[in-house]
Amino acid sequence: MERHLRNQIERIIDEGQGKAHSVIIQMDTGKEETEELISIASQAIIGRNMFLSARDALPPPAEKLQRTTKASRGRKSRRRRLPDTKSMAEFVATMGFKATRKTIERAARRSLIPLLESDIAKRLVSDRKGARIGHFWSAASAVLELSKDDLARLPKDVPGIRDVFVNRPVTLPPVVRVDPASLPRTVQENKTSAWGVEAVGALATWGAYGAKGSGVKVAVLDTGIDADHPDLQGRITTNDFAEFDSDGNTVDGAAVRDTGRHGTHCCGTVAGGNASGHWIGVAPEVSLAAGVVLPRGRGTDAQILAGMQWAIDRDVDVISMSLGGLSMSPEVLDTYTRMIITANRLGISVVVAIGNEGSQTSGAPGNDYFAFTVGATDAEDRAAGFSGGRTQVINESRYIRSDALPLVYSKPDVSAPGVGVKSAVPRGRYEAWNGTSMATPHVAGAIALLLSATDIRSNVAANERAYLIQDLIMGSVEELGEAGQDHRFGLGRINILKAIGFAKELGY
Structure with a gap:
């Protein structure tokens, strides 16, 4: 443990620039x-x-x-x-897990006390004139900006530290606006809905099961939302909006808005209606929570973790994140693992884009094993050229037994429509975009339909719910590409009508 932590800190100091380093410090919650x-x-x-x-x-x-x-x-x-x-x-x-949300939260908050009450933390608050230290119980983590000397002394000065990660900058994946005239004929002739809404089986699900996402809440962590857009009116309240700064703190008094356009487009694919005469959302009766974690398209790991913590505290059913920090290495760090695990244990599915840098690339948190990761397909069920995916490797982890390392797995898990996807953009407009960012909200919306069409929320234990949902979505896909899971499609393109059919047949 000491060697692992020392190596992490030395690497951060050696590779970092400037006098201070913004780091995410994760505490040990004990054997649980x-x-x-x-x-x-x-x-x-x-x-x-x-x-x-x-x-x-x-x-x-x-x-x-x-x-x-x-x-x-x-x-x-x-x-x-x-x-x-x-x-x-x-x-x-x-x-046979027995821990409740209360016991999980209590153990995590207790683990943070030595760090938050340490001399290093107190001095930081004093030097920055009362600045708050962003911390997240769901990840047993806090964000501190430390000098090289303080960082080097950290393991000696603060007992119970498990991991230290760089608070990396994160940007939105690149997306491309598509000229409507250049869309394939099959897309242009889809007059009832955006082509992806039909392709994933949403239209058929509404008719077959009368399920449109009512009673389900999806958190979209992105650039925000234009709540006045005709297709998003009534989908969100002021209590379900928040903005976060680069240290993971809530921005006081933030008004409901989209700091860019990306968030509104993603929200439209999850929950948009048919104000234009054209259905754009997979689950048009779902409720939304919108967290600004990438204001104007740029943010940090801490902002994303803060948004996830906020969504967990809002008791959402699904977290949708069309974002990620590009990683050129197949190796995966544990920065997001504990947060995603906590969400899953509370019954919350975490859906993440794989990234738009093409084959053999991925980004965090989409490369984390416990994230439900999504690639992009076009209207002919071909993998989008920009869609990421690769074999991932965990060489070093504080959570996985050494005899199970290196641990090798593939991403994405599934794929969904992500080419020429029409959705809402601010000021009451509509545009068609390309990106795994567009595929991800299709999956989030599909999960909302699954929950509204079945008794999974009431009859399945919270510890098992998110994993059951993933099993059903993955097991019901339209199989494309290689036999089994591959880097382009995952296991295949989602089909929510089939997923609900399997769920009903299996008694869920």
Whole structure:
């Protein structure tokens, strides 16, 4: 542990520029269930690597999952025999987790006390005239700007530090506006809705199940939202809007707005209506929460973590993030892992774009194993040339047993429409854009339809819910590309009508 931390800090000092370094410090919460969950997930990864069909990802029948959960929770011994399954939901059910949101939050907040009350933190607040230290209980992390000397002394001065990460700058993935006249004929002739809404099975789902996302809340963490757009009016309240600064603190008094245009476009694909006579949203009755984590398209890891924490505190059902920091290396850091795990344990799905830099590239947090990562397809179900994807490698992790390392897995998990996607932009306008940013809200909206069409929220334990949702979405895709999961399509392009059909058949 000491060597790992020392190596991290030395690397930050050696590679950093300037006198001070903005870092995200993650604390040790002790031996608890989150650690165990992350460790056993490595075995699920190995199983998924051997998929030959997306249907292998489908969960067991609801009755079996419930029996597994009940039996595991009644078992006194901590030793558990893992199931012969490729379903992540069944893996988690086998663990018999008993921790509640209250106990998870209490342990995390307690772990932050030595850092927040340290001399280093107090001096930082004093020097910056009462500046707040951004901290996030869901990741047991805080953001500090430290000198090289303070950073070097950190492990000695503050007990219980687990990891230190650079608070990296993050920008929006590049997107391209498409001239409507250049769109394929099949897209132009789709007069009822944006082509992606039909392609993922949303129109059919509305008719077959009467489900349009009512009662579900999706958080879109982006540049904001134009709440006055005709297709987004009534989808968000002032209480469900927030903005965050580069240190992860809430910006007081921020008005509901879009600091760019990207956030409004993504919100439109999740929840837009048909004010133009053309349906643009996958789940037009869903409620939105909008967090500004990349004002004017630029931000930091801390801003994104702060937005995720805010969304968790708002009790949303889905977090949608069409963003990421490009990584040219296949290696994955743990910056977002704990936050995503906490969200998943509370039943919240975290949907993230893979990135727009093309094959064999990816970005964080989309490259994190626990993120539900999305690539882009066009109207002919071809992989978009710009869509990212690659084999990822975890060589070093504080959470995964050393005998399971290096851990190799593939991203994205699924793909969705991301070429020539028509949606809302500020000032009541509409534009068609290309990007995995456009694919991601299709998946977030699809999850909202799944939740509104089934009893998953009420009948499935929170610990298992996000994994069950992913199993159903992945297991029901239109299989494209190679047999199993590949770097272009993941397991395939989503089909929410099929996902709901499988869910109903399995008793969910």
